[in-house]
Amino acid sequence: MASERQKITAGKMVYTAVWILIWPVALLWLSGDWLWLEGWIFDVWFLALCFTAIISLYIKDPALLAERYKQPGEAGQKGWDRYVVYGLLLGFIAWAVIMPLDARRCEWSAGFPIWMKVVGVVGMVLSSILFYRALMDNTFASPLVRIQAERKQQVISSGAYGLVRHPLYLAGILMFLGAPLLLGSLYGLLIGVLMFFLLAARIVGEEKMLVNDLEGYADYRKKVKYRLIPFIW
Numbered sequence: 001m002a003s004e005r006q007k008i009t010a011g012k013m014v015y016t017a018v019w020i021l022i023w024p025v026a027l028l029w030l031s032g033d034w035l036w037l038e039g040w041i042f043d044v045w046f047l048a049l050c051f052t053a054i055i056s057l058y059i060k061d062p063a064l065l066a067e068r069y070k071q072p073g074e075a076g077q078k079g080w081d082r083y084v085v086y087g088l089l090l091g092f093i094a095w096a097v098i099m100p101l102d103a104r105r106c107e108w109s110a111g112f113p114i115w116m117k118v119v120g121v122v123g124m125v126l127s128s129i130l131f132y133r134a135l136m137d138n139t140f141a142s143p144l145v146r147i148q149a150e151r152k153q154q155v156i157s158s159g160a161y162g163l164v165r166h167p168l169y170l171a172g173i174l175m176f177l178g179a180p181l182l183l184g185s186l187y188g189l190l191i192g193v194l195m196f197f198l199l200a201a202r203i204v205g206e207e208k209m210l211v212n213d214l215e216g217y218a219d220y221r222k223k224v225k226y227r228l229i230p231f232i233w
Helices: 002-006 009-033 037-060 061-070 079-103 114-137 167-183 186-213 217-223
Strands: none
Touching: 009 037, 009 079, 037 061, 037 079, 037 114, 037 167, 079 167, 079 186, 114 167, 167 186, 186 217
């Protein structure tokens, strides 16, 4: 475990911290209102989730943290998935930039009722629980679609992975839909829907690889029947 931590340099950790901090600051700056309550709620939630997950992985599973530092195109990632990763990154940037412009500075969207904001908060809470649990339950939760042969990848079927086969994607979708509901951004919500379809398409391609290349995954699909949404898909 100590050798895995050595792969995570101080430079990487500083870069990660700066990258994480950029988004909450940018959200409030783009909104034009440093006292925006909903913006502060999102920022506190986002920072708590990111730093809790990273610190927990550094302590408990540095091998997974090192895996999650891998860049597109590395370590046998499926060629098609590089384009998906870039699409997700561009979608995230557009989502993060549009929401404060739409909801606060430019007010393109009409204000959302309080019940929709509450639904958004509930979605974000569920998202954070799923993010954390999925990362703690699955040491092979790579950000890239690839088989981690060098780490002797195995099927994980317990914890969050006993609920649906792709709990990290479900967590992401709850974030992409919950945050714009809280902030009051219709355009952010539309981008969130697009991200949902992009992640769903990625799941289809990823499962083809896992069935073909990961021993036991076909049996796991029979045990846990739903890819993303319990009782639906």
